[in-house]
Amino acid sequence: MANFSTNEFKAGLKIMLDGEPCNILENEYVKPGKGQAFNRVKIRKLISGKVLEKTFRSGESVEGADVMDTELAYLYTDGEFYHFMNNETFEQIAADEKAVGENVKWLVENDVCTITLWNGSPITVAPPNFVELEITETDPGLKGDTAGTGGKPATLSTGAVVRVPLFVQTGEVIKVDTRNGEYVSRAQK
Amino acid sequence: MKKNSSWQPTASLQALKDRAVLYAQIRQFFIERDVLEVDTPLLSQGTVTDAYIEAFKTSFDHSCSGLKKTLYLQTSPEFALKRLLASYQTSVYQLSKAFRHEGGGRWHNPEFTLLEWYRIGFDHHDLMDEIADLLKHVLHTAGTERMTYQQAFQRYLNVDPLTASTARIAEVFRQCNIELIGGETIDRDGMLQLLFSYEIEPKIGQHLPCFIYAYPASQSALAKLNADDPKVADRFELYYKGAELANGFHELQSVTEQRQRFEQDNRQRMALGLPVKPIDERFLASLESGLPQCAGVAMGIDRILMLKHNYSHIEQVLAFPVERA
Numbered sequence: 001m002a003n004f005s006t007n008e009f010k011a012g013l014k015i016m017l018d019g020e021p022c023n024i025l026e027n028e029y030v031k032p033g034k035g036q037a038f039n040r041v042k043i044r045k046l047i048s049g050k051v052l053e054k055t056f057r058s059g060e061s062v063e064g065a066d067v068m069d070t071e072l073a074y075l076y077t078d079g080e081f082y083h084f085m086n087n088e089t090f091e092q093i094a095a096d097e098k099a100v101g102e103n104v105k106w107l108v109e110n111d112v113c114t115i116t117l118w119n120g121s122p123i124t125v126a127p128p129n130f131v132e133l134e135i136t137e138t139d140p141g142l143k144g145d146t147a148g149t150g151g152k153p154a155t156l157s158t159g160a161v162v163r164v165p166l167f168v169q170t171g172e173v174i175k176v177d178t179r180n181g182e183y184v185s186r187a188q189k
Numbered sequence: 190m191k192k193n194s195s196w197q198p199t200a201s202l203q204a205l206k207d208r209a210v211l212y213a214q215i216r217q218f219f220i221e222r223d224v225l226e227v228d229t230p231l232l233s234q235g236t237v238t239d240a241y242i243e244a245f246k247t248s249f250d251h252s253c254s255g256l257k258k259t260l261y262l263q264t265s266p267e268f269a270l271k272r273l274l275a276s277y278q279t280s281v282y283q284l285s286k287a288f289r290h291e292g293g294g295r296w297h298n299p300e301f302t303l304l305e306w307y308r309i310g311f312d313h314h315d316l317m318d319e320i321a322d323l324l325k326h327v328l329h330t331a332g333t334e335r336m337t338y339q340q341a342f343q344r345y346l347n348v349d350p351l352t353a354s355t356a357r358i359a360e361v362f363r364q365c366n367i368e369l370i371g372g373e374t375i376d377r378d379g380m381l382q383l384l385f386s387y388e389i390e391p392k393i394g395q396h397l398p399c400f401i402y403a404y405p406a407s408q409s410a411l412a413k414l415n416a417d418d419p420k421v422a423d424r425f426e427l428y429y430k431g432a433e434l435a436n437g438f439h440e441l442q443s444v445t446e447q448r449q450r451f452e453q454d455n456r457q458r459m460a461l462g463l464p465v466k467p468i469d470e471r472f473l474a475s476l477e478s479g480l481p482q483c484a485g486v487a488m489g490i491d492r493i494l495m496l497k498h499n500y501s502h503i504e505q506v507l508a509f510p511v512e513r514a
Contacts, residue, residue: 006292007292017370027294028294028295029291029292029293029294029295029296029297030294030386031241031291031297032382032383032385032386032390034239034241034242034408034410034436035241035378035379035382035408036240036241036379036382037241037291037292038383039292040387052368053368054368054369054370055367055368055369055370055383056369056370056371057369057370057371058291058292060370060371062370
């Protein structure tokens with residue numbers, strides 16, 4: 001992979017740091033006083049998800065990271081790996097538990113997820129912003145109660161637990177925002 | 190923005206008008222004070238030796254001697270203005286472009302507009318008073334604050350930048366979790382500069398523009414050392430709302446000391462593996478003939494314009510930033 005000089009730093013550039021691929025979130029050129037110049041860089045480590053701030057001496061160069069995002073449909077899990085397929089080439093790829101992480105609770109068959117590949121291997125799996133899942137368990141709501149009064153917990157088919165309004169019942173399919181884990185609406189059937 | 194739209198300006202028509210108004214206000218300010226507007230070369234045979242300022246250079250193929258000559262785009266009109274001061278003993282200002290061979294950013298473009306002026310008979314405190322008046326005139330600020338470099342470090346980092354050991358400063362640097370990438374170690378001034386930039390700059394000048402003065406002698410550039418305390422230089426910088434706006438000096442008059450500082454810069458350049466710069470002998474000759482006692486300052490006008498009208502990126506006040514130039 002090519003090296004990048006700090007002059008080429010910009011948001012979105014993928015570089016290697018401490019052996020981990022990172023995404024540059026912000027890059028600011030700083031030249032304090034009459035002194036030397038630095039690049040103050042906010043980065044996200046792509047495997048751990050940690051956001052850090054680092055200072056590079058201007059003119060330093062770092063190794064680029066071979067990272068790309070790809071859109072793949074979720075197929076199934078064999079218990080160890082999660083299998084995805086490219087809907088155009090039908091090429092399949094398997095992500096391990098570490099790459100899927102917490103997002104396992106938002107994986108719905110046939111949903112198209114964003115898989116980040118590093119040197120060709122999946123390192124993160126991001127679900128679509130909205131998924132539809134069936135409620136497998138929730139307390140029956142009190143009669144006459146209206147929405148917006150706090151709601152109740154509901155367990156979904158993937159094991160995810162979200163707060164839903166009291167009128168929503170077991171067996172219904174609901175739409176959830178995966179970015180904050182919040183109930184959006186009943187699914188449009 | 191997908192099609193080739195890079196022919197278009199990044200500044201709105203309003204921003205262009207804002208700039209024109211600001212220039213008129215600045216000129217009015219100096220007319221009233223009887224400071225002479227002058228125009229000195231942007232392209233010069235002499236340049237700065239400062240290890241951390243790089244000038245653009247070009248080759249001049251038509252000099253009288255017939256030999257190719259290296260010419261530099263000026264990084265500040267300082268040397269030329271001081272030559273005028275030494276010749277005519279009159280206060281002068283210049284509002285023009287300056288160039289630095291360095292990266293761009295929110296507050297930086299390699300070609301930028303600098304207002305630089307020199308006042309005969311002023312010391313740096315008199316000049317800070319005049320800058321406060323100019324800011325009142327163009328930014329309508331209610332006043333300014335002043336703090337020494339030492340006070341700023343003591344207040345915000347609880348360390349004395351003048352007397353603390355380098356080990357103690359390194360400890361503060363570590364405590365502030367500034368993670369520096371790159372093998373080499375950073376020197377004392379480098380640490381102080383980053384600490385200032387990251388830990389102090391965001392906290393000062395938020396309401397009123399803030400002057401920081403009495404910089405360590407090791408960061409004196411072209412300023413006089415303080416007559417009472419040679420640990421510090423009569424140099425100041427101005428900070429307002431997160432931007433460094435100006436850098437000024439009670440100007441060094443001694444030709445011997447100036448030559449030593451240039452030579453020291455070049456030694457530092459060699460140590461850093463940077464090309465050594467020719468010393469501007471015409472500038473030194475003007476000091477030799479006698480620079481009047483004066484104070485001078487350079488002010489970033491694009492940044493003033495950004496703060497005046499709440500523009501968040503320098504591109505918004507430049508017709509064509511470097512990528513579109």
